[in-house]
Amino acid sequence: MLGSQLQEAQDTAQSAGFANLTSTDATGQGRAQAWDRNWRVCSQTPESGDVDPETLIVFSVVKEGELCPASTEGYLAMPGDEMPSYVGRNLMDSINQMAALTGEVTAEDVTGQGRDTENENDWRVCATTPAPGELIEDTVTFQVVRNEEECPS
Template sequence: MHTRTVAALTLTACEGTDTASSKPSSVQSANDQPLAAGNAPTTDDKKAATLPGMIGKSVQSAQDQAQAGGFYNLNSHDVLGRGRMQAFDRNCKVCSQTSTPGEHPTDTKVDFATVKLEETCPARDEGAAPRAAGSTMPDFTSKSVKVARQALDSSTSITVVP
């Protein structure tokens, strides 16, 4: 007969109900002196870093490299304009990127225009954010229904014909 032992683990918060004695009453600097008004950290300080060129890399590698450089505001889109979701970043490659390679604040948005690995990058980005429909109907030839819905007002009904 086999015996099986099961262990249970319970986690509790580190903070008790008496928070007045467990929290500092003011912000302290490294040498335990209160920060002077002119020395307080500001949110305007933006760290800058070098964003490398990612064209030709897998989306996963591009994201990893951007994050290693301190860039976390990352996005990607289907450059062919089909509105496809990228379920597996390793199966897609970067055709172009915005912001351009070079020195940028690390909170800069980085957008990768992508295709599947076996596809060829087009000469033009067809998948940038859909333009809102104006007084004339946009040309949705070879576009997905998803792309058409994104470009049209939400009250517009769409009928798909084969």
């Protein structure tokens, strides 16, 4: 339901037997979602999965055309969102926020040593492509170093 219109997300949840639904402005501005078709889902709590139908489902939303804030709990980047700054963050956490992209999400060792970045917890982000503030299309590359190393200048 992430990335879908709020109305569509609510309809899907209700058809699956969930009736306890609410939504909140993901920007923190406290705006009411009076016309559900004008809002897009950035995240939901709890996440989709094996959940009791009596559980309260909260959709964090932004108006259509707005960017989902990276600080949104459970934030997943969508094509068309602005790339957040991941500099200094753990590679695994950063990659997890890209899980909704259907394109390629890669990591490359920026030291020039060509090391495998497979154990994502051992690496931290120095830079990204696209750069922070640029729009995410469907491909993201994290330039990384091992946790104990310095990012190149």
